[in-house]
Amino acid sequence: EEGGGYLTNDVGRFVLTAPGPGTYTIRAERIGFETTSSDPFSLEAGQRFGIRLEMAQTAVQLEELRVEGDQQCVVRPAEGMQLAAVWEEARKALTVQDWTEREGVYRFQVTRYERDLDAQARVVQSETRQVLSNVTGVPIRSLPADDLMSRGFVRKNVDGGYDYFGPDASVLLSDQFLDTHCFRLSRDEDRQGEVGLAFEPVRAGGVPDIEGTLWLDEETAGLGILEYTYTWSPWPEAIGVARGIVEFENLPSGAWVIRRWWIQMPLAARDASLSLMDRAPEIRVIGIKEVGGGITRLSSTGEIETRQEARGVLEGQVWDSTRHAPLAGATVFLSGTSYATESDADGNYIMTDLPGGVFTATFI
Numbered sequence: 001e002e003g004g005g006y007l008t009n010d011v012g013r014f015v016l017t018a019p020g021p022g023t024y025t026i027r028a029e030r031i032g033f034e035t036t037s038s039d040p041f042s043l044e045a046g047q048r049f050g051i052r053l054e055m056a057q058t059a060v061q062l063e064e065l066r067v068e069g070d071q072q073c074v075v076r077p078a079e080g081m082q083l084a085a086v087w088e089e090a091r092k093a094l095t096v097q098d099w100t101e102r103e104g105v106y107r108f109q110v111t112r113y114e115r116d117l118d119a120q121a122r123v124v125q126s127e128t129r130q131v132l133s134n135v136t137g138v139p140i141r142s143l144p145a146d147d148l149m150s151r152g153f154v155r156k157n158v159d160g161g162y163d164y165f166g167p168d169a170s171v172l173l174s175d176q177f178l179d180t181h182c183f184r185l186s187r188d189e190d191r192q193g194e195v196g197l198a199f200e201p202v203r204a205g206g207v208p209d210i211e212g213t214l215w216l217d218e219e220t221a222g223l224g225i226l227e228y229t230y231t232w233s234p235w236p237e238a239i240g241v242a243r244g245i246v247e248f249e250n251l252p253s254g255a256w257v258i259r260r261w262w263i264q265m266p267l268a269a270r271d272a273s274l275s276l277m278d279r280a281p282e283i284r285v286i287g288i289k290e291v292g293g294g295i296t297r298l299s300s301t302g303e304i305e306t307r308q309e310a311r312g313v314l315e316g317q318v319w320d321s322t323r324h325a326p327l328a329g330a331t332v333f334l335s336g337t338s339y340a341t342e343s344d345a346d347g348n349y350i351m352t353d354l355p356g357g358v359f360t361a362t363f364i
Helices: 081-103 145-151 175-180 272-277
Strands: 022-024 041-043 107-117 124-136 154-156 162-164 181-186 194-201 210-217 223-230 243-250 256-270 283-300 303-306 312-317 331-334 340-342 348-354 361-363
Touching: 081 181, 081 194, 081 210, 081 223, 081 243, 081 256, 145 175, 162 256, 175 181, 331 348, 340 348
Parallel strands: none
Antiparallel strands: 022 041, 107 124, 107 283, 154 162, 181 194, 194 210, 210 223, 223 243, 243 256, 256 283, 283 303, 312 348, 331 340, 331 361
């Protein structure tokens, strides 16, 4: 039974509190390297015990793993040799990220947003943003694993719509999730230098679930991203549309945080035009609702680490086609958002600090 964990400081020191008298073993883990364990030792009540551990220098070689297309999807990924190696590295990062959140040693500045996208999830049609400062502990937190496994990741709400829930580290590491999902290795031509740990529900047809992939860097074995899709939809036409992304980051202190996340959910409506052709109206996806956020600033014990998300710049010139001349004083804005600026005397404009996405620019 695991009794807890601790992130070492900048000189490698750590302090652990035992739950009570007994015999214990210390395990030291470093992402990308083999795990080191101490010999068993005994502790009495109130006893202080010092121990020195030397970390193994043998690096984990994920780039040497072969991924076969017809490999079996197995429950409990620690049971297979190659699969176990990838799961072990993903588990390390998820465990530390879960510790980082639960210990609440960081304060975050978090930006949350909601977007309406077109049916192809490309063009932003409207957007609202909210900045929250001094967020402690957990920027995002999932529902408990046993709740999600018993009631599902998609649920109907009191307004007649549907709520979509995503997983966090505690869910992915839980016995409930590991017992109900199988894992296999994965490769993707679009993700060169990465190896994937793909998962899917063991049984089809149960509560609304998720399937996805944890992507790790082959060279460092660091966990980079989790991408997942929902296996169920209220409408057959929208199956596979709802999906989510979670991006992880390793801080210089050794802590792991969720840097950015989003969930995309389909918006559906009946196609009334078909009724004019004496056909029963069909459901079609008319848009995508995207809800997400990201950490823009974090601090710990007086030290501030800024990880500003990459922001875009839009610049150009407004031209008056009737006068064939630049248009001064025009208000240029991104449709559906609060991002706007004004053209100068030469019709030039610049708009900075823009989020990622495909927008429609217009002017008045």
